[in-house]
Amino acid sequence: MALQDYRAMMERCSNCAGCKFIPFDKVKSLRFAENCPSIGYYNFMTYSARGRFQLSQSLLDGRAELDDTITNAIHACTSCGYCDIGCKITRYNLEPLEHNIEQKAYAVENGKVLEGQKPVIENLKKEHSMIPGTKKANRTDWAKDLGLKDVFKDKADVCFFAGCKYSYDPKLQKVAQNAVKLLQSAGVDVGYLGAADNCCAGRAHQMGFFADFKDRANANIKAFETAGVTTIVTPCSDCYHAFKRQYPKLGSNVKVLHIVEYIDQLIQEGKIKFTKTVPMTVTYHDPCHLGRLGEPYVPWDGKEKKIFNQIQIWEPRRPRYNGIYGIYDAPRNILNAIPGVTLVEMERIREYSWCCGAGAACNESNPEFSAWTAGERVTEAKATGADALVTACPWCKDNFVNAVDENGNKMEVLDIIELVQQAI
Amino acid sequence: MAFPRELYKALEDIVGKENISENIGVCETYRCVPSQSSAHYGPTKNWTPRPQAVILPGSAEEVQNIVKICNKYGVEFKASTTFWSTMGYIGGDFALQIDLRRMKSIKIDAKNMHAVVEPYAIAATVQAEAMKVGLNLNIPGVGCSSSTLANFSTWVAFGPNSISMGYGNENVLGMEWVLPDGEIVRTGSLASDDGWFCGEGPGPSLRGIFRGAFGAAGSAGVCTKIAVRLHPWPGPADFPTYGLAPAYKADWGPNFKCYTLCFPDWKSWARSIQYFYESDIAYSGHRQFNMFGRNLKGAMIEIISNHERQLTDLEELVNDPYIKEQTEKMRHDYQVVIAGFTPKDMEYKEKAVDYILEQTGGWKSEMMLEKDKHDYALLYLTRLGHKNLNYVMCGAYEGVLGLTGNVWKAIEVADEATALKRKWETEHTSIAATGGDSAMGCLSGLGGGGTTGWEFFTNFDSYDKNSVEGTYAFVETTQALMNKYAFGPDFCRWNSDVRKMNGYNYTQEEQNEMFKKAAQPWVFIYQYKIREAINPKNLCGSYVRTLDPKALEE
Numbered sequence: 001m002a003l004q005d006y007r008a009m010m011e012r013c014s015n016c017a018g019c020k021f022i023p024f025d026k027v028k029s030l031r032f033a034e035n036c037p038s039i040g041y042y043n044f045m046t047y048s049a050r051g052r053f054q055l056s057q058s059l060l061d062g063r064a065e066l067d068d069t070i071t072n073a074i075h076a077c078t079s080c081g082y083c084d085i086g087c088k089i090t091r092y093n094l095e096p097l098e099h100n101i102e103q104k105a106y107a108v109e110n111g112k113v114l115e116g117q118k119p120v121i122e123n124l125k126k127e128h129s130m131i132p133g134t135k136k137a138n139r140t141d142w143a144k145d146l147g148l149k150d151v152f153k154d155k156a157d158v159c160f161f162a163g164c165k166y167s168y169d170p171k172l173q174k175v176a177q178n179a180v181k182l183l184q185s186a187g188v189d190v191g192y193l194g195a196a197d198n199c200c201a202g203r204a205h206q207m208g209f210f211a212d213f214k215d216r217a218n219a220n221i222k223a224f225e226t227a228g229v230t231t232i233v234t235p236c237s238d239c240y241h242a243f244k245r246q247y248p249k250l251g252s253n254v255k256v257l258h259i260v261e262y263i264d265q266l267i268q269e270g271k272i273k274f275t276k277t278v279p280m281t282v283t284y285h286d287p288c289h290l291g292r293l294g295e296p297y298v299p300w301d302g303k304e305k306k307i308f309n310q311i312q313i314w315e316p317r318r319p320r321y322n323g324i325y326g327i328y329d330a331p332r333n334i335l336n337a338i339p340g341v342t343l344v345e346m347e348r349i350r351e352y353s354w355c356c357g358a359g360a361a362c363n364e365s366n367p368e369f370s371a372w373t374a375g376e377r378v379t380e381a382k383a384t385g386a387d388a389l390v391t392a393c394p395w396c397k398d399n400f401v402n403a404v405d406e407n408g409n410k411m412e413v414l415d416i417i418e419l420v421q422q423a424i
Numbered sequence: 425m426a427f428p429r430e431l432y433k434a435l436e437d438i439v440g441k442e443n444i445s446e447n448i449g450v451c452e453t454y455r456c457v458p459s460q461s462s463a464h465y466g467p468t469k470n471w472t473p474r475p476q477a478v479i480l481p482g483s484a485e486e487v488q489n490i491v492k493i494c495n496k497y498g499v500e501f502k503a504s505t506t507f508w509s510t511m512g513y514i515g516g517d518f519a520l521q522i523d524l525r526r527m528k529s530i531k532i533d534a535k536n537m538h539a540v541v542e543p544y545a546i547a548a549t550v551q552a553e554a555m556k557v558g559l560n561l562n563i564p565g566v567g568c569s570s571s572t573l574a575n576f577s578t579w580v581a582f583g584p585n586s587i588s589m590g591y592g593n594e595n596v597l598g599m600e601w602v603l604p605d606g607e608i609v610r611t612g613s614l615a616s617d618d619g620w621f622c623g624e625g626p627g628p629s630l631r632g633i634f635r636g637a638f639g640a641a642g643s644a645g646v647c648t649k650i651a652v653r654l655h656p657w658p659g660p661a662d663f664p665t666y667g668l669a670p671a672y673k674a675d676w677g678p679n680f681k682c683y684t685l686c687f688p689d690w691k692s693w694a695r696s697i698q699y700f701y702e703s704d705i706a707y708s709g710h711r712q713f714n715m716f717g718r719n720l721k722g723a724m725i726e727i728i729s730n731h732e733r734q735l736t737d738l739e740e741l742v743n744d745p746y747i748k749e750q751t752e753k754m755r756h757d758y759q760v761v762i763a764g765f766t767p768k769d770m771e772y773k774e775k776a777v778d779y780i781l782e783q784t785g786g787w788k789s790e791m792m793l794e795k796d797k798h799d800y801a802l803l804y805l806t807r808l809g810h811k812n813l814n815y816v817m818c819g820a821y822e823g824v825l826g827l828t829g830n831v832w833k834a835i836e837v838a839d840e841a842t843a844l845k846r847k848w849e850t851e852h853t854s855i856a857a858t859g860g861d862s863a864m865g866c867l868s869g870l871g872g873g874g875t876t877g878w879e880f881f882t883n884f885d886s887y888d889k890n891s892v893e894g895t896y897a898f899v900e901t902t903q904a905l906m907n908k909y910a911f912g913p914d915f916c917r918w919n920s921d922v923r924k925m926n927g928y929n930y931t932q933e934e935q936n937e938m939f940k941k942a943a944q945p946w947v948f949i950y951q952y953k954i955r956e957a958i959n960p961k962n963l964c965g966s967y968v969r970t971l972d973p974k975a976l977e978e
Binding site: 088 | 720815
């Protein structure tokens with residue numbers, strides 16, 4: 001698809017505001033009613049999905065140009081995908097998220113990128129990691145001494161894929177190590193890609209760098225095939241989304257599980273047993289790429305057709321991503337199974353969860369916006385009275401750890417694996 | 425024409441650099457094509473003009489200072505909130521778009537049963553905050569995604585709850601209003617430092633001047649705060665819902681029922697509505713799902729209330745024997761929400777509904793009593809969070825054959841209007857063929873009953889030139905029927921004499937030409953004099969219909 005291919009959607013958007021608020025049926029307060037970080041921070045209509053549809057028309061028609069302000073507006077979107085969910089509450093034929101990302105790709109094709117994005121993409125190209133400054137040579141340091149099989153040498157039932165953040169961030173490496181140990185102690189035959197371990201490049205796709213995404217994705221798919229990998233387990237929600245939703249478009253058939261799905265399954269099978277009480281009230285943050293964007297990919301090849309003169313339908317039936325089949329219950333099952341833990345919910349959850357602010361590398365390109373977005377979530381988490389904010393994505397965790405609420409206060413932030421570890 | 429530097433700098437000094445932009449791309453996103461956002465303009469492919477700058481004030485004082493600067497430099501300005509409607513956009517080349525997004529506070533006064541709200545507080549948020557203290561508000565037909573302040577202060581504001589709560593004019597208790605010349609006026613009891621509790625004072629009302637019956641559509645300065653009346657809410661404070669997106673549902677126990685009541689003909693239909701007026705038992709009343717059309721509504725209800733359904737299923741569902749039968753039974757129908765304040769109250773209201781049906785030969789739709797449909801419709805009508813399903817079938821719609829008036833008068837026209845639209849649906853392909861009758865609207869626009877607010881939804885494709893042009897041709901034909909029955913200008917024309925087809929304002933000369941031929945030109949002269957008094961530089965667009973008395977003398 002190219003930006004021009006979204007013209008019908010641009011002209012059929014009815015400016016209903018669904019892209020800016022949580023589903024109206026779910027609104028419980030003024031404070032937590034909105035759900036687009038981009039317009040939430042920048043305020044101008046331009047930054048909403050509606051504004052982006054309008055902007056694309058103006059760009060394609062030559063009325064607007066890709067100057068610095070517009071380049072920033074295009075990229076200052078975490079690709080969190082909420083606009084897509086909100087839109088689809090009442091519309092069945094618009095794809096705001098796909099359009100937003102295509103608009104970014106249009107900017108990238110025209111050489112319009114943000115300064116903060118350059119080192120991220122350069123590092124991806126050179127070192128196969130989306131964390132600037134990290135080196136390919138150190139990618140698997142975290143896995144030393146874990147006794148992980150190299151799946152190129154020894155077959156394993158599952159291939160553990162840590163992702164960039166767990167691989168390089170010293171604070172998070174321990175979490176990845178504990179995740180592997182947890183699987184091993186539950187009797188899981190687990191391996192990893194060894195020297196072929198690589199970035200999934202999902203964030204490059206979210207940023208509109210399609211060519212860089214495809215390069216890495218194709219390399220990874222080839223590696224999976226060569227090593228005979230059939231099942232991947234990852235603790236990273238961005239990797240999960242990439243493997244689950246984006247890779248199949250390029251031919252990947254590998255089964256993908258997020259670690260929370262696997263742990264939930266192991267708990268249910270009695271292979272993980274909690275022995276300690278963790279007296280704590282927690283609230284859970286649904287990562288965008290595990291939740292609403294974690295729905296399985298369904299292939300579709302069809303076209304629009306009109307019935308009853310002007311009613312637009314897809315022929316054949318097109319998959320409709322409403323976010324409802326994302327991974328929401330598994331992490332909650334885990335938290336509810338840990339003795340002593342009380343789970344309290346925020347107002348914006350599941351398919352209408354608020355974003356952490358780190359998506360599409362906005363933590364690198366637009367750090368103030370990203371920090372504000374994370375701070376909004378910390379404020380919401382604190383409003384529940386919880387002692388800690390738990391999540392299942394390293395990018396979310398990192399952004400929350402560095403964030404403060406509206407009063408300037410921090411909050412304890414835990415990866416769900418850390419909480420599981422405390423109970424064993 | 426770009427703003428002079430000293431003008432832009434003066435505006436920037438008021439709100440700060442981050443809250444103003446003259447970037448062309450940014451300003452482009454503050455334009456609209458009326459066929460995308462409708463609100464009774466009529467389909468057109470023209471864009472409204474691009475503003476020279478967009479500004480986001482954070483307080484009434486900032487708005488006042490902006491307006492003063494606009495007066496100093498002769499800049500047209502218009503404020504808007506959610507920008508859903510064409511009427512919120514500027515209509516000139518030397519114009520400033522004011523985006524009130526940053527002003528969204530809500531203060532609930534539970535004791536005195538009102539809320540003081542700023543412009544960007546949408547109805548969903550006002551309702552959510554009000555429900556925490558057992559109160560609710562009238563959410564107009566436009567839905568909860570729209571600004572409560574904009575609806576109540578500058579437009580009509582009737583909807584499902586109007587039958588029990590009244591329409592816009594009946595619910596405004598006080599306003600903080602930046603006049604077009606920059607003066608701030610506070611109305612009602614607020615003006616005498618007695619707070620917001622009463623629209624009629626002590627203190628000047630000015631409600632008639634500011635909003636009248638239909639509102640000035642943002643063309644009389646900027647309203648920065650209003651107090652709206654709140655009404656009792658007997659439901660849960662936290663508004664629980666269940667179900668999967670997009671088909672969320674609500675079960676609030678035995679004291680809430682949503683019925684789709686059906687009747688054998690229009691006469692019994694109208695008589696039943698009169699019973700509802702007299703009995704005061706309806707919490708909400710709306711002919712809602714008929715917006716999908718007489719032939720399609722059963723199938724569409726199945727689609728929207730089931731998270732796995734899609735429009736692709738429509739043809740199959742329309743031909744499903746059970747749905748076909750149920751749809752046929754709902755030919756003359758409407759929805760009511762009955763809310764009991766106590767079990768005894770509910771018992772009484774249930775009996776009253778049954779009595780009305782007995783007296784009129786009506787029945788409750790079986791399909792709409794199925795739990796998933798019932799719970800979907802109850803939530804739909806209470807929050808009006810799915811109102812943008814208006815656009816679901818084709819991406820655009822226009823309301824025609826606006827039968828707003830006495831219910832008996834409206835049904836006189838119903839069959840003829842249905843036949844007219846059906847004929848167009850079968851002879852042309854420009855509008856969706858939904859069955860002719862696609863009339864939707866409230867049982868009463870007025871509190872307690874008295875006037876309907878119907879419009880025939882005409883769905884068309886804003887992306888399809890032929891559909892847009894064909895729809896325009898269709899709306900040309902509906903006026904003749906409206907004239908025949910003395911219903912006045914059709915809905916699709918409500919705003920066609922206040923903004924030109926090319927998206928620009930009318931000049932005074934152009935308005936003079938139109939309104940000097942009006943049956944009662946003095947109305948427009950009166951409005952001209954008011955505008956001269958509060959808006960001497962005529963800076964807010966042409967949505968207030970005015971006639972220069974000199975033109976009439978000529």
